[in-house]
Amino acid sequence: MTTRLPADPFRRSIQSVSREELQQYQLERLNQLLAKTLPFNRHYQERFGISHLQLESLEQWSQFPTSTKSEWQSDGIDGIARHHSHSPNRYRRYHRTSGTRGRPMVILDTAEDWDWWTSTWQYVLDACSINSDDRILMAFSFGPFIGFWSAHDACLQRECLVIPSGGLSTLARIDLIRTASPTVLFGTPSYALHLAQEAAQRGISLRESSIRTVFVAGEPGGSIPSVRAQLEELYGAQVMDHAGATEIGPWGFGTADGKGLHVIESEFIAEFLPLDSSITNADPRWRELVITSLGRAGAPVLRYRTQDIVQPVWDRDVSGTEFVRLEGGILGRADDMFVVRGVNVFPTAIESIIRQFPGIEEFRIRAQKRGELDEVAIDIESSEPLQTLLEEALQVQLGLRIPVVPLPIGSLPKSEGKSRRIVRS
Amino acid sequence: MTTRLPADPFRRSIQSVSREELQQYQLERLNQLLAKTLPFNRHYQERFGISHLQLESLEQWSQFPTSTKSEWQSDGIDGIARHHSHSPNRYRRYHRTSGTRGRPMVILDTAEDWDWWTSTWQYVLDACSINSDDRILMAFSFGPFIGFWSAHDACLQRECLVIPSGGLSTLARIDLIRTASPTVLFGTPSYALHLAQEAAQRGISLRESSIRTVFVAGEPGGSIPSVRAQLEELYGAQVMDHAGATEIGPWGFGTADGKGLHVIESEFIAEFLPLDSSITNADPRWRELVITSLGRAGAPVLRYRTQDIVQPVWDRDVSGTEFVRLEGGILGRADDMFVVRGVNVFPTAIESIIRQFPGIEEFRIRAQKRGELDEVAIDIESSEPLQTLLEEALQVQLGLRIPVVPLPIGSLPKSEGKSRRIVRS
Structure with missing residues (x-):
């Protein structure tokens, strides 16, 4: 049997039309969505x-x-977001946001909306040429957090062999890599790092494994150069970033150079708003990403403020797509930012510097409010004495003195899902 | 919106035809399967x-x-069973047997075979009238063990709202029952008991919950009267049993009286072989179930010795199906049986007696070989002094003295999957 790449003439052609044509297409799709949605959707009727x-x-x-997310958030016991178009029994899939910030929000998908998820995912899978010969290991727990559920179904739709690994320990997954020979690994960046480090500690190099692509999502790491470099080194594999959210959909895929994300503009309208005035000292090119989905009529995303801070660029990327490029991926989140002695610092910027030291196996960023300002300190786990080197790197690259505290290895928590590496008090 | 029950004229009519008509239908399906399979399947060509x-x-x-399972078992590193019809890249789904007995065996399904799984599951869902208004909580880890993966997709096909709960703790699942109001719970019998007991310990009665049906599979409990009674009591719900296996398919559903299983004879041919002569003192009505699947061309199940000991009855069940009924469900497994002082005892028979004492929260059956015979002892966890009462019940009902050892609560292992309650040494 020969390798099949799915026929995708539309997905290819829509990425090379002029911006005027693209916008005309977006307008038609948006009008279709509004016609299908607004007559039934009380939330948007009121808005x-x-x-x-x-x-x-x-x-x-x-x-x-x-x-905004807070407008959608329900007070009800069921936690179902307010912007759904129908009553719950019209829906098939129950998911929740990860709850990284606040109470998880429940989002339901109809069968049709779920098809939209998996079809939209095909752009992401196109970007790293995943085909029917690929064997996909999903390092994911398959709980109510949407995580890789949609990727799972998208890979099945693409005729890959899909290997689920919910409930398995990291060691059992390392063994599954040995026996099932996956070519692609899906996981959060931090879990993918953890998996490879655990293997290395047991003398197993995943560079020697069958994995050719490490597919990351759920955390900004996939567009942070030092995290990517570490993953590429540990797996000897291509690293592909993806951006999406339970309440939005799978909206972006990594650029060919690995330094940013493209918005899938055939399925989402991206707008770029000036940053909130409370964010001082920001780079003048930074914007807040505002997204409108062109599908998902059951829970439509209309001009949603993502809180993601991005830097849009409209030049043709080497990967040959006209879809807008976000330089550096998601630079940070408006609600994540620290203000340290008057300087804005995103946790992603700190993480990027920490990741320059592969000897640091785990870390935690502790922030404490003092009036309007934050005091920040970093705990690290490392087998080498890296405290001073990291403090110097932070000072050189951020212009800030941030204290670093070395901890014994194994003292910081580790999770397969989104890492909880930021502790605020 | 009104409740929809899926149209199932075929599924209903095939359950009321005469045995001759049914066998004619089975023969046609079997010939179709053989035509599709045998020209490509080296394993069966050789056999x-x-x-x-x-x-x-x-x-x-x-x-x-x-x-037999051992014929299918591969020596290769990938563990893929020998009886597949095609090379691995033709398949979409990767699953493994639970490994309760020996090394897990890998079974792959094509997209078409997976459709057969979910369509066949509809008979099971028919039996407890699951409909599009139902909200299904899957208390399952979604790992490589096939478990409820097929049920998950079958419920989606039936247009239910499906709530996955992989990776959640028992407490998080109890909270999910409160917030998401599932009407149906899927789990192993032992996990369903554990979930309700954990809730009860926190003053939460699941009788007051939205759950109307507890759907059990993976262990014999669903046809053991005392286990059913305990589940019905704890949940105030209907209990539905299901039988299936990774390497076979979803072959049976609970009878209306809860005392047995029906084989889905439109998708499986059931044969009943005399027991192996090594099994002495067996009830003369007992047989070993041998199964042929009528679908699953990618990994066909042809005259497979299940090792399940059953007692077939061909009388029309009150649930109105002519499908053969297995009185008491799966009575035991040929490879599980103990011989205690010359008497055959199945672990299920011991479990059935233990379950008559709801005060026993967990237990373990320890067996030790002494030549041809087994010595059996039982460890129990209980807050009441039940040792003597249980020993008496075992003697009265099995005619055997089996020592019972009380242990402090929490000393025995607990798992959400198939319980490992039998320890052999």
Whole structure:
């Protein structure tokens, strides 16, 4: 049997049309979504003050109110977000946000919306040429957090062999890599690092394994150069980043150079708003990403403020797509930022520096509010004496003195999902 | 929106045809499977000595060699069972047997075979009237063990709302029952008991919950009257049993009276062989179940010796199906049986007696070989002094003195998957 790459003439052609054509396509899709959604969706009817809407231009769209997570958040015991179009029994899939920030929000998907998830994922899988000969190991727990559920189904749709590993220990997964010979690994960046380090401690190099692509999502690591370099080194594999969110959908895929993300503009409208004025000293090119989904009629995402801070660039990427590029991926989150002695610092920037030291096996960023300002310290686990070197690197690269505290190995928590590496008090 | 029950005229009608008509249907399906499979399947070509086969009667079929698990077991590092029809890249789903007995065996499913799994599951879901208004909580870890993966997809196909809970602790699942209001719970019998007991210890009665059906599989408990009674009591819910196996498929569903299983004879041919002569003192009605699948061309199950000991009855069940009924479900496994002072005892029989004492929270059956015979003892965890009462019940009901050892609560292992309650040395 020969290797099959899925036929994707539309997915290819839509990435090379002019911006005017793309926007015309987005407008048509948006009008279809509004026609299908607004007559049934009370939340947006109230927000917009109308129950029918057809737009003549995207400029018009930019005048409508934005949505925020807190507006969607329900007070009800079921936690189902307020912006659903139908009653719960119309839906098939129950998922929750990870709850990294606050109470998890429940989002339901209809069968049709789930098809939209898996079809949209195909752009991401295209970007690293995943094909029907690939064997996909999902290092994921398959709980209510949406995580890689949609990737799982997208890989099945693409005719790969999918190997689930929920409930397995890291050692059992290392053994599964040996016996099942996966070509692709899906996981969070921090779990992928952990898996390879655990293997290395047992004398097993995953460079020698069958894995050719490490697919990461759920944390910013996939676009942080030092994290990517470490993953590439440990696995001897291509690293592919993906961005998505339970409440939004799978909206982005890694650029060919590994230094950023493309927004899948055939399925999402990206707008870039000036940063909130409370964020001082920001790079003038930084914007907040605002997203509108063009599918998911059951829980439509209309002008949603992601809180993700990005730097958009509209030049043709070497990967040959006209989809807007976000330089450096997600630079940080507006609600994650520290203000240390008047300087804005994103945890991702700190992580990027820590990751320059492969000897650091685990870390934790501790932040404490003192009035408007944050005091930040870093705990590290390392078998080498790296405290002073890291403090120097932080001072050189961020212009800040941040104390580093070495801890015995094994003292910091470790999880397969999104790491909880930031502790605020 | 009104409740929809899936249209199932075929599934209903095939359960009321005469045995002759049913066998004619089975023969046609079997010939289709053989035509599709045998020309490609080296394992069966070697076993049968032919690469083309069309049968004129099922009697003819009963002359062909049986299959056993050990014949299928591979020596290769990948553990993929020998009886697959194609090379691995034709398959989409990777699963392993639970490894309760010996090394796990890897079984792959094509997309078409997986559709057969989920369609066959519909008979099981019919039996407890699961419909599109149901919310299904899957208390399952979604690892490589096939477990409830197929049930998960079958419930989606049936348009239920499916709530995955891989990776969640028992407490998190109890909270999910409170917030997501599932109407149906899927789990192993022992995990379902554990979940309700954990809730009770925290003052939460799952009788007050939204759960109306507890769906059990993976262990014999669902057809053991005392286990069923305990589950019905703890949940105030209907209990539905299901039988299936990674290497076979979803072959049975609980009878209406809860005292046995029906074989889904439209998708499986059941044969009943005399027990191995090494099993002495067996009830003369007992047989070993031998199964042929009528689908799953990618890993066909041809005259497979399940090792399950059953007692078949061909009378029309109150649930209105002509499918053969197995009185008491799976009575035991040929390879599980103890011989205690010359008497055959199945662990399920011991479990059934232990479960008559709801005060026993956990137990373990220890068996030690002494020549041809087994010495058996039972460890129990209980807050009440039940040692003597249980010893008496065992003597009355089995005619055997089996020592019972009380242990402090929490000393025995607990797992969400198949319990490892039998320890042999």
